[in-house]
Amino acid sequence: MTVADVSIEQTMTAMGRQSRQASRAMAAASPAAKNHALELMAVAFDANRNRIKAENAIDLEKGEANGLTPAMIDRLRLTDARIDGIITAVREIAALPDPVGEIENMATRPNGLRIGRMRAPIGVIGIIYESRPNVTVDAGALCLKSGNAVILRGGSEAFHSNTVLAGLMLEACREAGLPNGALQLVPTTDRAAVGALLKMDEYVDLIIPRGGKGLIQRIVNDSIIPVIKHLDGNCFVYVDEHADLEKALPIVINSKTQRTGVCNAAETLLVHSAVAKSFLPGCLAELQNLGVEVRGCERTAELGSSIVPATPGDWDEEYLALILAVKVIDSFDEAVEFINAHSSGHTESIVTRDYDRSNEFLRRIGSACVHVNCSTRFSDGGEYGLGAEIGISTDKLHARGPMGLRELTCAKWVVLGEGQIRG
Numbered sequence: 522m523t524v525a526d527v528s529i530e531q532t533m534t535a536m537g538r539q540s541r542q543a544s545r546a547m548a549a550a551s552p553a554a555k556n557h558a559l560e561l562m563a564v565a566f567d568a569n570r571n572r573i574k575a576e577n578a579i580d581l582e583k584g585e586a587n588g589l590t591p592a593m594i595d596r597l598r599l600t601d602a603r604i605d606g607i608i609t610a611v612r613e614i615a616a617l618p619d620p621v622g623e624i625e626n627m628a629t630r631p632n633g634l635r636i637g638r639m640r641a642p643i644g645v646i647g648i649i650y651e652s653r654p655n656v657t658v659d660a661g662a663l664c665l666k667s668g669n670a671v672i673l674r675g676g677s678e679a680f681h682s683n684t685v686l687a688g689l690m691l692e693a694c695r696e697a698g699l700p701n702g703a704l705q706l707v708p709t710t711d712r713a714a715v716g717a718l719l720k721m722d723e724y725v726d727l728i729i730p731r732g733g734k735g736l737i738q739r740i741v742n743d744s745i746i747p748v749i750k751h752l753d754g755n756c757f758v759y760v761d762e763h764a765d766l767e768k769a770l771p772i773v774i775n776s777k778t779q780r781t782g783v784c785n786a787a788e789t790l791l792v793h794s795a796v797a798k799s800f801l802p803g804c805l806a807e808l809q810n811l812g813v814e815v816r817g818c819e820r821t822a823e824l825g826s827s828i829v830p831a832t833p834g835d836w837d838e839e840y841l842a843l844i845l846a847v848k849v850i851d852s853f854d855e856a857v858e859f860i861n862a863h864s865s866g867h868t869e870s871i872v873t874r875d876y877d878r879s880n881e882f883l884r885r886i887g888s889a890c891v892h893v894n895c896s897t898r899f900s901d902g903g904e905y906g907l908g909a910e911i912g913i914s915t916d917k918l919h920a921r922g923p924m925g926l927r928e929l930t931c932a933k934w935v936v937l938g939e940g941q942i943r944g
Contacts (some may be wrong), residue, residue: 537724539702558697581832592782616756643667644726651732654682667929677710751912754784762795868900
């Protein structure tokens with residue numbers, strides 16, 4: 522082990538100790554104090570726009586020099602509009618009801634004991650993520666509001682952006698009287714810091730990774746701390762034989778092109794053969810006019826021009842680009858089976874006027890988010906009314922779909938008595 526490795530391990534251990542101590546104070550922090558810190562953050566982001574954009578420009582320049590894809594550059598970029606979005610998200614989180622301390626399902630037993638379940642912070646959460654600096658703010662704000670301490674480890678490509686944002690958040694926490702260590706950003710891009718964080722089960726209660734398959738797989742393999750995965754989004758839109766085709770076209774276009782470099786953008790389109798000839802020619806032409814490369818099955822190729830033949834791997838791919846895989850299928854059952862076989866379990870949407878079929882789609886699709894007659898792009902914490910999100914969990918335990926405040930708490934049993942003893 523090198524001196525640098527020892528230094529990183531010592532740094533991470535010190536951060537873990539401070540976070541654990543801070544988590545105890547955060548569990549008792551008042552909603553007023555937490556909301557005050559969030560409002561101070563919003564004010565600081567607004568007042569420091571030029572500073573934020575200047576640091577972001579350094580990351581963008583380095584990213585372009587290092588050959589980041591257009592989708593990655595888009596995720597990295599902070600414009601005034603995106604800073605506005607960050608500010609709005611923080612204020613929406615502040616305005617949300619605080620789940621900590623809520624008691625649910627309170628029931629009185631025959632012996633007079635009142636027993637229920639109270640929402641409590643998880644403790645210390647480690648967030649490991651790539652590219653998007655807004656995650657620094659969303660993750661930090663949500664963890665603080667839900668009474669947790671958080672250790673943030675962003676990607677090296679966004680280091681300058683993350684540093685300035687986290688610095689402003691830390692100043693706001695101090696001014697609001699929240700404990701030191703409630704929010705910390707790992708101060709190095711060295712990957713050894715991630716390895717150290719994943720072994721800190723004495724101090725960290727949960728790891729939440731956001732990024733590509735390589736990052737997620739490494740964390741799942743190496744972590745001795747429980748992990749909730751926020752994996753890739755190979756999202757499907759299925760245009761059913763009973764679809765309103767006038768509604769279907771804008772749903773497909775929006776799902777694919779409204780913003781391509783995000784996990785809830787559609788990557789695969791399935792169209793029932795009964796409506797393929799009436800729907801696909803116009804849809805394919807519109808997609809191509811918007812710059813989308815269509816990778817289609819043989820039947821799709823017969824209904825459009827300049828269609829790239831789809832390979833078996835295309836049905837499993839998260840492109841994060843203006844590329845869409847298109848397949849004609851012959852039945853609703855085939856569509857469901859194909860989605861469940863190839864989707865990443867993120868978000869799927871059906872376009873249909875058949876009420877029974879839409880309900881069957883909701884029941885049978887195994888993904889975290891299932892939509893009827895609307896774009897996959899609505900799969901988002903803000904759009905779901907959660908304020909913001911840590912990410913969209915594709916796991917099946919504890920939390921699925923957008924993880925907001927409630928998903929960052931756990932339950933503990935509370936028992937209220939008046940002197941009862943067990944006989």
